[in-house]
Amino acid sequence: MSGSRAGPRRDHSRAVEDYLKAIFKLQAESLQVSTTALAGELDRSDASVTNMVKALAEQGLLVHEPYHGVRLTPQGESTALRIIRRHRVIETYLIERLRYTWDGVHEEAERLEHAASDELIDRMARALGDPDEDPHGAPIPSSDGVIASRDLVSLTELPVGVDAVVREVSDEDSVRLRELAAAGFLLGTGVVVTDRSPDGDVVVRVAGGVQTLDAVTAALIRLERSETTRVDESDDSDKGR
Ligand SMILES: [Zn+2]
Numbered sequence: 627m628s629g630s631r632a633g634p635r636r637d638h639s640r641a642v643e644d645y646l647k648a649i650f651k652l653q654a655e656s657l658q659v660s661t662t663a664l665a666g667e668l669d670r671s672d673a674s675v676t677n678m679v680k681a682l683a684e685q686g687l688l689v690h691e692p693y694h695g696v697r698l699t700p701q702g703e704s705t706a707l708r709i710i711r712r713h714r715v716i717e718t719y720l721i722e723r724l725r726y727t728w729d730g731v732h733e734e735a736e737r738l739e740h741a742a743s744d745e746l747i748d749r750m751a752r753a754l755g756d757p758d759e760d761p762h763g764a765p766i767p768s769s770d771g772v773i774a775s776r777d778l779v780s781l782t783e784l785p786v787g788v789d790a791v792v793r794e795v796s797d798e799d800s801v802r803l804r805e806l807a808a809a810g811f812l813l814g815t816g817v818v819v820t821d822r823s824p825d826g827d828v829v830v831r832v833a834g835g836v837q838t839l840d841a842v843t844a845a846l847i848r849l850e851r852s853e854t855t856r857v858d859e860s861d862d863s864d865k866g867r
Pocket of ligand 1: 713731732733735
């Protein structure tokens with residue numbers, strides 16, 4: 627009996643939430659989000675993406691202009707942020723309270739984010755002390771839909787010789803996440819790129835060793851450059867101690 631109730635309607639709202647989340651992510655990466663890019667991100671056919679985009683436009687969640695791609699409306703964006711908040715609070719809770727590892731929570735959160743109520747999420751967040759970042763370093767939107775914007779650079783773009791600190795590691799690939807943790811790429815760890823090969827490999831000094839990452843893996847890591855912090859912490863500060 628429950629089967630018929632959970633049916634198409636629930637699948638539809640879950641799909642809507644996944645689309646909005648994917649568009650929000652792609653919008654952060656590039657100014658224009660094509661339906662082809664969206665199909666790639668969601669691993670769906672161009673035809674099914676075109677249909678869904680049309681339905682979402684009719685619901686006022688996005689605008690779709692030929693040749694300019696799709697863009698979330700304020701309503702679409704606030705729905706996306708709500709799902710992202712759910713996802714990141716759930717991951718934080720699983721790791722902090724239930725002892726999951728950082729490579730073991732993404733799939734759980736992908737399922738639970740569609741089922742949890744906003745009240746449950748707010749209670750979980752409160753129990754955790756309302757964290758502003760999840761255990762992968764991703765910012766957690768506030769309950770009123772505000773997300774911190776940060777000036778981070780991908781490891782694929784960090785210039786050679788520049789000191790930087792790992793601030794965020796993408797959590798979608800648990801195998802790579804585990805490898806990165808083992809190689810020392812944990813949040814707050816200092817890194818320096820020492821070399822790059824023409825095919826995109828990045829040689830990095832990290833945690834007392836040297837690691838070579840391929841371009842796909844390097845793209846999962848986002849960093850904050852250390853130069854500015856260094857200048858701020860110049861000599862006078864320790865004179866009085
Ligand atoms: Zn995740």
